[in-house]
Amino acid sequence: MLTKSNFLKFLECSCQLWLVKNMPHLLPPIDAALQRLFDEGNKVDLFAKKLFPRGVEIAGFNEAGARNTASAIAGGATVLFQPTFTGNGITCRCDILVKRGRSWDLYEVKSSTGQKGTHVMDLAFQRVCLEESGIRVGKTFLVHVNNQYVRRGKVDPFGVLATVNLTQEVKTALPVARTQIARAKKTLALSTKAGLDLLKACSAPGSCPYLPLYAGTILHEDVYAIAPGLPRARLRELLARGVIAPKNVPPDLLESLGGAAAFKRARAKKPAANIDREGLAREFAELEYPLHFLDYETFASAIPDFDGYRPYQQAVFQYSLHVLRKPGGRLEHKEFLHDASTDPARPVAAALARDIASAGSVIVWNERFEASRNEELARLVPSLRAPLRSINERMYDLMQVVKRGLYLDSRFEGSASLKKVLPVVVPSLSYGSLNVRNGEMAAAGWPELTDPRTTAKRKKALRRDLLAYCKLDTLAMVEIYKAFVKASKE
DNA sequence: TGCGCGGTGGTACTAACAGG
DNA sequence: CCTGTTAGTACCACCGCGCA
Incomplete structure (x- = not known):
């Protein structure tokens, strides 16, 4: 089953999806700071429900969640919180679904302060998933935090949150979403050997959090090819840690980072200092x-x-x-x-x-x-x-x-x-x-x-x-x- | 006088970095 | 995830210049 969050990881970098599925032990642990981020997100989710007073909370994930969702719809519920849908190898848990006439409007709640690049594809994935499970989708909305709001007394849900209609953008993105979903499903099914080959051809090394972890498996000429795509600070860090050897970085790029000598010195524990007394x-x-x-x-x-x-x-x-x-x-x-x-x-x-x-x-x-x-x-x-x-x-x-x-x-x-x-x-x-x-x-x-x-x-x-x-x-x-x-x- | 070229400078945008 | 700043870059208007 391809989940929404794994699909979004795939869009960021195709090798990430394979790694999440096959090498989850490489994932960074959830520390207190990361947990706090999740908690903030949950608080916003909870608050967004106040925008829809008569919603029904759907319990459970995956198959159980889908069963509960189906029975709530059969029971005549018209506002659903956290409903789950599965169909044709993909699954997602929506935030809010509201029945309008014969179709359902979809609301995705984000704790960001505006629309971000991934939000349209996030909604597009859900739209595909809902349609695969036989739900007619009407409009699709993004609900985000309004950072211009100033609290006076009780927090006003309509003031602190902003709703953006992304129906048109999502419709336009649907063909791309469908193509990418098909590609993601194939990536998910790759064998170990094929997966490792994928890592070597990583399409987005600059943003991939896994790079330092799997760089050891990459051939030297591949590292040479991806080095210019890395943010300078990250490249510097990888060089300092010895993940990437100076000889595998293009000379002009290496020169602009202080040259090979700087990294050799760092590892040889003979630091260079410059003090302006x-x-x-x-x-x-x-x-x-x-x-x-x-x-x-x-x-x-x-x-x-x-x-x-x-x-x-x-x-x-x-x-x-x-x-x-x-x-x-x-x-x-x-x-x-x-x-x-x-x-x-x-x-x-x-x-x-x-x-x-x-x-x-x-x-x-x-x-x-x-x-x-x-x-x-x-x-x-x-x-x-x-x-x-x-x-x-x-x-x-x-x-x-x-x-x-x-x-x-x-x-x-x-x-x-x-x-x-x-x-x-x-x-x-x-x-x-x-x-x-x-x-x-x-x-x-x-x-x-x-x-x-x-x-x-x-x-x-x-x-x-x-x-x-x-x-x-x-x-x-x-x-x-x-x-x-x-x-x-x- | 009109046109194209190249340098200049100002702005507008982006990425990175700092703090939490 | 956020805010704020800065450094770098990309872009475009502008101007002087040479030339037709």
Whole structure:
């Protein structure tokens, strides 16, 4: 049986479908961050049902789901949630189906904020599947999140969601969908040998998440052929990891990535560094004590949880602040974590206004993020606008030191992200020992922390992990800053 | 004066990268 | 999945120039 999601994988890259079916163990595990994404999608699905008050929920998947769907239709139901249809080797579970006269209108709910490339084919697959099982389809719609909506009071389903009529686009795409479905079915049935041959001729290596996993089976000349199709960062990563050898990359492309020597050095653990001492000294001379090292953790909900928020607006629920009052002084630490299921904006802003001095530089990593959050906080909490704006005026982006090339190391692999810079500049600080490993994980932990159903014991553990992670982030900045200062004096 | 060519510059779009 | 920025590219109008 060809499912809708597997069909969409096939459209992305034909080898993906074969791999999903035959080598599922290669699939990346579902971590907390990915699970959160799914949860957000489910929340939007649930909300979209409010657009159709008298819907009947259809339980079950595959054959059981199809049986339940058939009996609901036979019973006279006219609005179906999650009905399943199977026919002619394909199966799909729709979101919402509404009877209009003699035919059924189809609604596909997405948590995206607009129409994406795959949505038409998504609906086209469903349309084919429904027609194969003898259902007459009328119009086909996409329901997506409206990111212009601002919550005031109870969330209005008709405000937070937008419905787009894609009937014409889907009809136009039907012949292509039918052809591709036939091709996908053939791919599904390929033998192991034929499947491996398919991998070697992968049609979309640039976007295929499997490439690093199966690259070992690809002939060298094939790698040479696909290298120009890869995004530069990905090619660089694969070269650094040794998945692709420098000799298998076209010379001009390799040259533009720093040449074969860069990757040989990286593997031989003889990194190339470039430190602009005078530039660093000039840069840090402008900083004013006390130095504040600030980091936020945020949560973005597709359906806004609080008044004044738009869909996907980042709610700041936590910060960590390290303060250095004078050069070589003792490091102080302040932190805040909002653990109730209410709008964290006011408590966070109030604590911050208390913890941060009215003078002194505020050092962050990737200024845009924290500065934008402060702007939003100022809008949400007008009484604290002055201290929040003041923070932005004193902000200094430590990432710019790397971005502007004042401190470079080949082991950064061309990236200026904290994840890449920290292990090189301050190897002693490791994220691995914590349960919460990065910002996305932290964002995943917050709804669980604020959920009244979470046990006290679990909350305590979550609180500890969230605080520890955020603290480590600012500590990392402090250590990186010290390392940069030291480098400027050597 | 009209036409085509090539360089310039400004905009409009896209991909990548940073944060969560 | 999102937002926001930036770097690179693609495109087109425009202008000066040579030439008929």
